[in-house]
């Protein structure tokens with residue numbers, strides 16, 4: 619189910635010389651080296667969750683197209699960049715999520731940070747399990763407080779009665795937390811009132827979810843919210859659902875947003891999160907970019923935007 623990186627997917631232009639300052643990602647990326655902690659890109663080639671959620675399928679091709687879009691990115695900073703391969707799902711979504719969790723946890727154990735490449739947003743359930751597997755194995759101290767920041771038009775808190783999907787990961791996490799008497803710290807930025815039923819807003823309220831509506835996503839309001847949210851946390855998991863972005867910027871998703879939040883707002887928040895988390899002693903080792911669906915992309919623009927977000931996450935290293 620897990621496949622080692624196919625480095626032939628990485629290509630792009632080369633500078634006139636090969637000095638470090640002229641390098642691009644395709645010239646730097648290697649398979650992970652545990653001796654030199656860096657950033658691992660880990661694919662989750664899956665759209666079973668989208669299919670179960672009655673969305674437009676095609677996200678299973680996301681990781682491959684995202685790598686193509688990332689090849690030409692200019693390498694800045696000195697953080698090593700690794701391709702940790704893909705978990706490729708078949709119909710057994712739950713097995714794929716567990717396999718993804720294992721890979722996440724192995725990368726974290728080797729001291730790397732992880733950027734997950736989706737795949738449907740069901741990547742989040744696997745990511746959560748992987749992060750917690752690593753946290754449990756790393757320490758016997760009381761369980762750390764882990765917060766989730768989700769850039770998304772949707773809460774993804776649908777009931778799990780008929781199994782997991784791309785619409786349920788944070789409900790699964792909430793239930794996981796409740797079963798362990800753990801806090802469920804979940805913040806959503808970019809929620810669309812038009813795209814979530816009143817029942818989902820009720821669920822969000824019952825679970826104590828914090829959120830900012832798409833129409834209210836201004837830097838100042840988000841900054842205040844992020845300060846308060848991160849203050850009590852030990853660990854952070856940040857996930858970007860590309861359908862949070864306007865359809866003009868991100869047409870290649872399962873459910874394009876009529877309004878959406880601009881990419882510069884998302885990038886501003888990512889930088890802000892990094893700036894807030896460090897002084898608070900809050901570790902941020904795991905992020906992902908979900909829902910890239912190349913089948914519905916236009917001239918690769920969604921893949922390009924997703925690549926820029928991955929670039930930002932690497933740059934924060």
Ligand SMILES: [Mn+2]
Pocket residue numbers: 739770771772774784859
């Ligand atoms: Mn989502």
